Amino acid sequence: MKYSLEAFGLLCVSLALCSCATIPKGGMAVVGLEKTRYLGKWYEIARYDFAFEKDLKNTTAEYSANADGTIAVKNRGFNYKKNKWEEALGKAKFRGEDTRGELEVSFFGPFYAAYNIIALDKEYRYALVAGKNLKYLWILSRTRTIPDEVKKSYLDLAASLGYDLSALVWVEQDEGTPD
Numbered sequence: 752m753k754y755s756l757e758a759f760g761l762l763c764v765s766l767a768l769c770s771c772a773t774i775p776k777g778g779m780a781v782v783g784l785e786k787t788r789y790l791g792k793w794y795e796i797a798r799y800d801f802a803f804e805k806d807l808k809n810t811t812a813e814y815s816a817n818a819d820g821t822i823a824v825k826n827r828g829f830n831y832k833k834n835k836w837e838e839a840l841g842k843a844k845f846r847g848e849d850t851r852g853e854l855e856v857s858f859f860g861p862f863y864a865a866y867n868i869i870a871l872d873k874e875y876r877y878a879l880v881a882g883k884n885l886k887y888l889w890i891l892s893r894t895r896t897i898p899d900e901v902k903k904s905y906l907d908l909a910a911s912l913g914y915d916l917s918a919l920v921w922v923e924q925d926e927g928t929p930d
Contacts, residue, residue: 755822756869762777762929773865773883773884773903774853774865774867774869774881774883775867775868775881775882775883775884775885775912775913776912776913777897777912777913778817778869778881778912779786779865779869780851780853780867780868780869781851781852781868781870781871782850782851782852782853783868784850784852784868784871784890785850786816786822786850786893787816788812788875789814789868789871789875789878789893790815790816790822791813791814791815792810792811792812792813792893793811793813793814793891793892793893794810794891794892794893794895794896794922794924795810795811795812795814795828795889795890795891795895795897795922795924796890796891796892796902796921796922796924797888797889797890797919797920797921798810798886798888798889798919798920798922799887799889799914799918799919799920800918800920801884801886801887802840803858804828805832805838806830806832806833807828807829807830807831807908807922808827808828808829808831808922808924808925809922809923809924810826810827810828810924811826811827811828811924812824812825812827812891813825813826813827814843815834817842820844820849821843821844822842822843822844822854823840823841823842823844824839824840824841824843824856824858825838825839825840826838826839826840826841826858826899827839829892830908839858839888840845840858841843841857841858842856842857843855843856843857843866844863851865852867852868852869852871853865853868854866854867854868860872862897863885864879864882864887865881865882865883865887866882867880867881867882867883868880869881869908869912870904870905870908872901875893875902876892876893876894877890877891877892877893877897877905878891878892879891879905879909879910885912885915886912888914888919889910890902891907895924895926896924
């Protein structure tokens with residue numbers, strides 16, 4: 752995605768003011784994570800909206816292994832107001848052991864933001880991801896939809912941590928859009 756210099760500056764300031772090696776109070780990252788199983792394409796089912804994803808639908812995140820042990824990140828979505836696809840490339844790295852769902856992701860050089868996998872089903876089909884605080888939350892799926900029981904479970908967990916569920920944006924995932 753192409754971002755304005757002003758938006759880039761705001762992101763840099765906000766990331767510089769925070770410690771990214773955190774997780775929302777009461778939250779726990781998954782343990783026993785198999786990194787290679789988590790790689791691949793994920794569809795964004797719901798999110799807390801923020802500037803870099805505003806007005807995007809059909810959003811996906813694709814993760815692949817880099818030779819240096821980091822993870823390549825490609826976020827993509829269709830901006831329905833500008834009528835065009837937007838893409839952001841970044842990288843992620845584990846904050847500790849690569850079997851624990853605590854990562855940092857960067858799209859802008861040395862600035863990293865927390866990426867905490869706080870729920871993940873055994874088949875690696877659905878994930879609940881939290882940022883460093885209660886301002887960032889994503890529900891991800893390997894398909895464009897998520898079963899009601901998984902949705903309820905993830906929403907219950909998010910609510911128990913203090914997330915305002917009414918602030919979630921339910922992402923439109925059009926069938927038949929290019930992958």
